[in-house]
Amino acid sequence: MADARQYFDLPSPFKMKRGGELRGARLAYETWGTPNAARDNAVLILTGLSPSAHAARNPTDDSPGWWEDLVGPGKAIDTDRWFVICANSLGSCKGSSGPASINPATGEPWRLEFPELSLEDVGNAGFELVCGLGIERLATLIGCSMGGMSALGCLAHHPGFARAHVSVCTAPRAQPFAIAIRSLQREAIRLDPNWNEGRYDDEHYPETGMNIARKLGVITYRSALEWSGRFGRIRLDPDARDDEPFGAEFEIESYLNAHARRFTRSFDPNCYLYLSRASDWFDLAEYGGAPDPATAVRNALAKMKLERALVIGVETDILFPLEQQQQLAEDLRATGTDTRFVGLDSPQGHDAFLVDTGRFGAAIGQFMASL
């Protein structure tokens, strides 16, 4: 299948928030639609931890994208009207520079020599990309999950960069439950002897650690409610079971196995560690200049100069609980941004934004049409 990725060379050096800089770094991105004459119809999508820039099919790459149902002509994010850009996060492994890419200074993969990555760096790289495309101000900055934090980080560094913001299933600062989950995912990878402090190869690959990390991800991305209805206590066909002691017996276990199998070799473990830790670090309160985090978050939001915002969350999300989006919406409103809040009762938990595209499409489509 043809590859629709384009590459943008980041300014060199590109300064990292926590110190250090990148030289010769780049971002992979894809676009849909066309910039208008005023160049004021651009929409940037910042992704969750693992997706690539391929949010939807386009003439070059006809394979369905990770937000296929929402991005396209006549869809919620209507590419007949908007010039849509989706970037693979800095630090990821889907074409952008990160721990798995080659360090131009050494000709070797960066691995753990890649500088400490923050979500502000991810957001800043997105900002540079948009500027590089000749766009001064976004019509809308959309961020999903981790990308929602990257978006807030971007806006904290570049106030006024977006007229509108769509914040999907995210949080202005990581809370301890989510930190605990991500920390355990990282630990599973780190404790795999094949991780070897980041120096693995295809033959000696931290498959076990990635398997556990991914399954824990899937468990916390979904919800008990959905699984009770979908899997109940359905058993595997005895012929389909492996003979391992304590091996899988229930459908839900085989579902987790299938998810993990698809992921472990398709996402780089070091990139996973970097992006996961960056999510824990993110705290919008750092930009608010007040000792009380709640006040600081509000102050930080006030500086972003957003005209309009849509904040969406899901009742069954245990990783980014709905209260966080509710609070974010209230805070945006309090700072003068015309804000719409949508709390959905989708059963699919955090993953609902990828799965319950009917409800998400309706909410986002309505908002985008109102701009």
Add this chain to the structure above:
Amino acid sequence: MADARQYFDLPSPFKMKRGGELRGARLAYETWGTPNAARDNAVLILTGLSPSAHAARNPTDDSPGWWEDLVGPGKAIDTDRWFVICANSLGSCKGSSGPASINPATGEPWRLEFPELSLEDVGNAGFELVCGLGIERLATLIGCSMGGMSALGCLAHHPGFARAHVSVCTAPRAQPFAIAIRSLQREAIRLDPNWNEGRYDDEHYPETGMNIARKLGVITYRSALEWSGRFGRIRLDPDARDDEPFGAEFEIESYLNAHARRFTRSFDPNCYLYLSRASDWFDLAEYGGAPDPATAVRNALAKMKLERALVIGVETDILFPLEQQQQLAEDLRATGTDTRFVGLDSPQGHDAFLVDTGRFGAAIGQFMASL
């Protein structure tokens, strides 16, 4: 410290639900209070996955027990009135026969040669213990978490064995979210090369697998709400951090580390696997003789001939969601058992029954006093 454990020799052979039998097996147990002349004041407590029989201090062992605040003279489970028995589960490693104990036939630890264990076996062993103590009928059978399922299994096999039942944070059948969590815990142990299909020793011990399993346990036993209030985003003192790449930085991570450190060497990994799998297998619907699980559960409860019941659950419990206890209470009521339901808003999640002893003590104390 002196040991208050007593040992009860199970009938030999002791038949296991899923096939096979145990010879020369025993249960460790402790007691508080005294049987009355009619021997109708006995209360049996069946525990969660990891506790020992030491529910509370007693004259022989003055160390605090795992339900110290609830069991004792004048407490919710008043040992001035009740003769209280707590058994270490069959299959556990705190004195009862299980994968870590010696197989009398070989003189070697059972390890994976221990027969497949079900929670009905755990319940049946409790039944034999009580009978062995010369008690025909319990005043109350109390089961917490896994022990609540063992209690239902016991009553399914021995209708009329208890006049009253206290069901704490449990479920009549394991649901896929809980199965997924437990399956992943088992997998973390199984994937640890030191597990070696159950043939580990102190030098080659599946510490890594147990560490991950325990942390995942702690994460799902607690709640996001409690942790947000308790840990927020508090950082570790830089001096207290380890130098490992991606090592702990937040208080929540060090809390998980401390929990895992206390557990990994104090609970036998094979016993953990057996009890964990038994929890997944448990399904009260097996005893209901109806194709629809909801009807079958109700039928099974009807046969238990319980006069009174108290069902308690916690709103923040993600492992055994409150709806399961609510349904259990409704089903008991529908089958003619005089049932009290208490849904608590304790912030501590599933662990609340061990921690929020104020609320649990009040609910259980009131019920026990009313008997």
